Amino acid sequence: MKGARSTTVVCVHRDGQVAMAGDGQVTRGETVVKHQAHKIRKVYNERILAGFAGATADAFTLFERFESKLEKYHGNLKRSAVELAKDWRTDRVLRRLDALLAVADREQSLVISGQGDVIEPDVGVVAIGSGGDYARAAAMALLLHTAMDARAIAVESMKIAADVCIYTNDRLQVETL
Numbered sequence: 001m002k003g004a005r006s007t008t009v010v011c012v013h014r015d016g017q018v019a020m021a022g023d024g025q026v027t028r029g030e031t032v033v034k035h036q037a038h039k040i041r042k043v044y045n046e047r048i049l050a051g052f053a054g055a056t057a058d059a060f061t062l063f064e065r066f067e068s069k070l071e072k073y074h075g076n077l078k079r080s081a082v083e084l085a086k087d088w089r090t091d092r093v094l095r096r097l098d099a100l101l102a103v104a105d106r107e108q109s110l111v112i113s114g115q116g117d118v119i120e121p122d123v124g125v126v127a128i129g130s131g132g133d134y135a136r137a138a139a140m141a142l143l144l145h146t147a148m149d150a151r152a153i154a155v156e157s158m159k160i161a162a163d164v165c166i167y168t169n170d171r172l173q174v175e176t177l
Helices: 056-072 077-090 132-145 150-164
Strands: 008-014 017-022 026-028 031-034 041-044 048-054 099-104 108-114 124-130 173-176
Touching: 008 048, 008 132, 008 150, 017 041, 017 048, 017 099, 017 150, 031 132, 041 173, 048 056, 048 124, 056 077, 056 099, 077 099, 077 108, 077 173, 099 124, 108 124, 124 132, 132 150, 150 173
Parallel strands: none
Antiparallel strands: 008 017, 008 124, 017 173, 026 031, 041 048, 048 099, 099 108
């Protein structure tokens, strides 16, 4: 049986506000085992948002590493992300971890992967997880064609993803900066 994985996290920047939303569903294989998991959090004195998709224990290990990088680099999001990605790719233990991280501060959003990727979007939207592409597409459309604020866009895009992706539910956790 596969480990606990599959989720959706979306992050939206608009007008100086950043909002990150994550669904609460945890699956094991093809079975839902939890409906209200918390997959996003505020870190570094509540100045940075971080969310995960993938294996839960792996994600918590990466959260800890990311938080230590933030401390070491005094909250510099991009530098901390790059250093985590380098460690994640080259460290013998870390490179086996199966998760993605979405991180953001008021200025930028990034996706960090175990392949050494640190991706910054052209538009103020990032999304990860099994429903990530659905949430990202919905958020980009709402960002470009409505006056909704970042929080409202994150919530609505997650609702759309939940309607499409079987590994995403509508029990959302939302954090803003």
